[in-house]
Amino acid sequence: MNKQELIARRAKTLGPTYQNFFDxxxxxxxxxxxxxxxxxxxxxxxxxxxxxxxxHCHPHVVExxxxxxxxxxxxxxxxxxxxxxxxxxxxxxxxGDIDTCIFTCTGSxxxxxxxQIARHVSGQQGVIVTESSYHGVSHLTRQLSTDSYPPANRxxxxxxxxxxxxxxxxxxxxxxxxxxxxxxxxxQELDRLEQRGYKxxxxxxxxxxxxNGPLVxxxxxxxxxxxxxxxxxxxxxxxxxxAGYCRSGQNWWASDNYGIExxxxxxxxxxxxxxxxxxxxxxxxxxxxxxxxxxxxxTFGGNPVSAAVGKAVIEVIENEALLRNVDLxxxxxxxxxxxxxxxxxxxxxxxxxxxxxxxxMVADRESREPLSEQQMRxxxxxxxxxxxxTGTSGRYGQVLKLRPPLPFSKADAERALxxxxxALSQFEA
Numbered sequence: 001m002n003k004q005e006l007i008a009r010r011a012k013t014l015g016p017t018y019q020n021f022f023d024x025x026x027x028x029x030x031x032x033x034x035x036x037x038x039x040x041x042x043x044x045x046x047x048x049x050x051x052x053x054x055x056h057c058h059p060h061v062v063e064x065x066x067x068x069x070x071x072x073x074x075x076x077x078x079x080x081x082x083x084x085x086x087x088x089x090x091x092x093x094x095x096g097d098i099d100t101c102i103f104t105c106t107g108s109x110x111x112x113x114x115x116q117i118a119r120h121v122s123g124q125q126g127v128i129v130t131e132s133s134y135h136g137v138s139h140l141t142r143q144l145s146t147d148s149y150p151p152a153n154r155x156x157x158x159x160x161x162x163x164x165x166x167x168x169x170x171x172x173x174x175x176x177x178x179x180x181x182x183x184x185x186x187x188q189e190l191d192r193l194e195q196r197g198y199k200x201x202x203x204x205x206x207x208x209x210x211x212n213g214p215l216v217x218x219x220x221x222x223x224x225x226x227x228x229x230x231x232x233x234x235x236x237x238x239x240x241x242x243a244g245y246c247r248s249g250q251n252w253w254a255s256d257n258y259g260i261e262x263x264x265x266x267x268x269x270x271x272x273x274x275x276x277x278x279x280x281x282x283x284x285x286x287x288x289x290x291x292x293x294x295x296x297x298x299t300f301g302g303n304p305v306s307a308a309v310g311k312a313v314i315e316v317i318e319n320e321a322l323l324r325n326v327d328l329x330x331x332x333x334x335x336x337x338x339x340x341x342x343x344x345x346x347x348x349x350x351x352x353x354x355x356x357x358x359x360x361m362v363a364d365r366e367s368r369e370p371l372s373e374q375q376m377r378x379x380x381x382x383x384x385x386x387x388x389x390t391g392t393s394g395r396y397g398q399v400l401k402l403r404p405p406l407p408f409s410k411a412d413a414e415r416a417l418x419x420x421x422x423a424l425s426q427f428e429a
Contacts, residue, residue, distance in 0.1 A: 021377075023378060031046070031057055033056060034405050035056070042387070044387050045389065045412055047390050047403070047404045048401065049403075049404075050247060050403045050404070051269045051270065051273075052273055053406050054313055054317060054406060055273075058316055060316050061273045061275075061309055064311065065309050068082070073305045076298075076303070089311060095261055096255075098283055102287070102301075103277065103278070104278045104298050104302075105277065105301050105306075106268055109136075110266040110278040110280040111141045111237075114266050114282075115127060115141075115201070117282065119201040122234055122235060124199040126158075126159055126193045126199055127144060127200065127201055128159040128190065128229065129159075132395040133145060133211050135204060135206070159192070161186040164182045165212055166178060167348065170185075179221035180221070180224070182218070182221045183220070202234050202237050204239055205238060206241075207240055207248070207253075207255060208353070210356075210393055211394075211395070213360075213393065214351060214401075216352070216353055217258070222260060223259070236260070237263065237264045238262035238264070238266070240253055241269055242269065242356070242403075244270060245267065245270035245317065246317060246326050248354040249353050250327065263282060264281070265279075265282070267281075270313070272309050272310060272313060273313045275306060277309060320407065325406065329408050329410055329413055330353070330357075332413050333402070333413040333416070334352070334357065336414070337357055338350055340420060341359075345365055346361050347360070347424075359400040360399050361376065370396040372398075373392075373397040376400070379427050382426055385423070386422050387415075388419035390402055390416075
């Protein structure tokens with residue numbers, strides 16, 4: 001089908017809320033591993049899609065899905081081994097004392113349920129998030145997503161704190177007290193929240209601060225924030241929809257990288273390798289308290305097909321040593337990105353970890369004026385012309401985001417670096 005005809009049919013049938021990446025939208029028809037192909041047969045390297053965590057169309061995952069779909073698919077009100085086995089596999093990996101799993105379909109559902117539980121257990125209503133954060137699309141999680149609507153529309157029960165951006169924020173890497181100063185800003189916002197009549201039920205933290213970067217936070221800031229919220233009677237919710245499943249390197253969870261033990265941990269995108277599957281996990285005492293008054297049932301959450309797929313994804317990560325690959329390839333990719341930073345003045349900063357990196361793009365290094373969203377869209381399009389797919393992020397849409405599938409190799413990294421280098425040279429010309 002002609003691409004322009006498809007664009008016209010899409011615009012006519014689907015709502016205007018649907019958007020396309022790049023100056024010239026891609027028409028993708030096939031994927032395998034870290035590769036994607038368009039309708040003309042051209043191959044692209046995928047440096048963006050973390051949802052397919054173990055690679056596009058992994059044979060082991062596809063086989064598990066097809067076999068279970070051809071056998072049985074019901075819901076959790078009947079007994080089935082797969083959901084129990086998936087839960088047991090995850091409990092062995094979850095941080096701290098978290099020992100109980102509830103399965104949902106999307107990160108939005110998991111985060112929504114996490115806040116409901118925190119409000120019930122704490123008896124408080126306030127929620128703390130960071131500026132320009134994203135936590136989902138349900139009514140509740142949309143209100144938590146401060147990047148998604150005007151600040152004037154924020155509910156009184158929402159406290160919004162400054163993200164620990166050591167490049168763009170008010171306190172930067174050259175300040176040895178930056179972590180404590182960001183923590184003090186958080187305390188002040190917690191005070192303001194309580195002055196409005198809302199004690200915190202929870203702080204919800206995206207542990208890679210994707211919408212702002214990604215960022216790497218000072219450890220003393222994060223530990224202090226968790227302690228402060230708990231001192232005021234709230235819970236700590238680790239939103240690992242982006243950070244979980246080895247994405248951050250070193251461990252399965254970014255929580256473990258920072259040495260914090262959340263009360264609730266949520267995950268989503270990487271769990272099903274492209275299939276809709278997500279997780280709300282917590283301690284048994286917390287969910288027992290909640291369950292005394294409320295029940296939770298999700299028609300599709302944790303169904304036998306989803307559970308089979310979730311098990312298969314974990315098996316691939318273990319069998320193919322993908323956590324080790326994240327560490328090795330991530331280190332190699334970081335070195336290459338920092339070398340590009342030395343040669344291209346448009347790159348103001350490089351931040352990230354594991355296989356999640358962001359280039360903060362600037363029009364001027366001295367003022368740190370960010371590239372516009374239109375300029376970033378064009379830069380991404382130039383990279384696509386080189387055969388590599390990237391994304392964007394950041395408070396101003398100024399961050400070039402690299403977040404590839406976990407099997408991303410050293411050869412893939414070299415190809416991505418060469419494409420970004422060529423595109424930047426063309427952009428700067």
